Amino acid sequence: MNPAGKPRRAASGVRKTAGVPQARLFERLGLHTPADFVTHLPLRYEDETRITPIGDARPGEHALFEGEIVDSEIRFGPRRTLQATLADDSGRLGLRWLHVYPGQQARLHAGRRVRARGEVRAGFHGLEIVHPLITEPGTPLPDALTPVYPTTQGLPQAALRKAIARALDEADLRDTLPAEVRQAYGLADFEPSLRLLHRPGPDISLELLAEHRHPAWRRIKFDELLAQQLALADARAARRAQAARSLRGNGSLTGRLLAALPFEPTGAQLRAVAQIGEDLARTHPMHRLLQGDVGSGKTLVAALAAAQAIEAGAQVAVMAPTEILAEQLWRKLSEWLQPLGVTAVWLTGGLPAAERRRALQAMASGEARLAVGTQALIQDKVEFESLGLVISDEQHRFGVGQRLALNRKGDQAKYRPHQLSMSATPIPRTLAMAFFADMDVSVLDELPPGRVPVRTRLFDDRRRDEVLARVGEVVRAGRQAYWVCPLVEESEALQLQTAVDTHELLRAALPDLRVGLMHGRLPAQEKAAVMDAFRAGDIDLLVATTVIEVGVDVPNAGLMVIEHAERFGLAQLHQLRGRVGRGGGEATCVLLYQPPLSAVARERLRAMYETTDGFEIARRDLAQRGPGELLGLRQSGQALLRFADLESDEDLLEQAREAAARLSADFPEHARAHRQRWMAGADQYLRS
């Protein structure tokens, strides 16, 4: 009840929008402090300052039109829609509503003059606006562009504009960059830039603002990148302040491992090993990312790093995100290190309880010097007698946020282990600079000798029979093949079913082949048994889901068929293709696609066809999907950068990095204020 007849307010006195307190909606956008509000910048601008002649309407543009309604009718289809036509001297434009409200048609009767605003799109019968905003002709037009802010459901633009206007009065808008830094990089001042972006004056061009090319945007993008660089530099400094045991090798194990190898390490492998070796000898923890293209030989680098740590008296833990990957690492590492007298244990969910207990005990007592397993197993349960090095595969993907948060946590233990992360996806330079600047990076940019680039062929699904014949040929020639099942992202159950069906179909189509099946839902032991059989040559054709994406290493595999290749991402296709051609000899990857292809899918398949260079693939992937996808952060919804764009702002990123060093060294107070202004939102994210 509302006896006083006053407008309803929430008990707290906070305004409500559609039942949810406005403060909560602001929080949903990460807006807490005045600094958050003032740095919540428009997504785009609408030009309501002038009326566009209908003849100048362009699809994709927001515009305001004025004219006469020449017809309007209600159409009856699956639902009732209202369709009207607006005309002026220069042309005609469709107006369409997908819901019809009582009296709506009457208001839009033929002969009435109205204004209509909205986004023009190419409709079935010509250009149209769906759900236009209708206003009366004759109302005065604003004299400047209207900002449109990113918002959340239930929060109107007007409320955001008001809150931001208030924050602009309250917030501390002092420049966090000293004049000489602004000058050095030709940057506009902060406050005028910010005010301009929120309230562009009458003389500002929409194009400059829309494309983020205005100097005001340049300043904001610089500030964003600078804040990130400062945070990463802080994380790095914090790590340097921590203590680690110096693990200086004496060659007793590494030397024997090198001598026992059946091949010569590549120059790139030796360089990476030397860099890691120096890091391990230091008294602060290493935090290094080892990146290399598929098949570049990261496992050997990991083995040599582990050997150095072990010969220096430390224990080593090796973790991988999946069982298959962990198993693969275990196989190689134990094969290399156990004959040299290193006691190693394997930890997995499938291990019988007694064996598992024994393994854990061996780690705790220090009897075992090396443990390999999946991440969860090693992180949660295992106690080590003297853990000195943690090697993790693909762990860097779990987010910049988490990494920074981890680094900031104080540590109770006296010593922290050295850390080596391995990435099978080459990370483009800009991405590395923007997100991994707190880590050191080693790159394996050289493949072991004798590798022939995998030949990639594109086949329309209608030529499937030819592909099947090809599989038969390859197997008769003594090689093995993979068949990757179509990706069904929406449902795991459907994905599984697809794998089972594909397996059946291929068995029927190729009756003289031994066809195996591998998918994520198989019990761990069965997975291992299938991989063993494939490795031993007892399976000719392995039908698999993307569980085989990374790390699987069966040198005799010479053909890979990827079904519905158009559904896979570029990095994923590249990883999959990397499973063949690992043992020398010719190898082919067949991308089977279902036409018609979307433009993006076509671009992706073309990239696969044109290059086998992982760095080039990663660069194109970044351009297509953006950094969030590439770093596997899609699910987290974490906005990595709000304003800057790694593709087009590479020079700015370079400058921001330089400026971060200068600010930290010469203007620590400014650096602190800058981080505070820009990282409030990010900190919020880190805490959640």
Ligand SMILES: Nc1ncnc2c1ncn2[C@@H]1O[C@H](COP(=O)(O)OP(=O)(O)OP(=O)(O)O)[C@@H](O)[C@H]1O
């Ligand atoms: N220097 C070398 N000379 C010849 N063969 C090598 C060399 N280094 C590694 N190899 C072999 O090359 C294959 C690929 O190595 P590894 O599995 O370490 O690759 P990777 O970098 O982990 O690749 P991916 O990310 O694709 O799994 C293995 O069979 C490995 O034994």
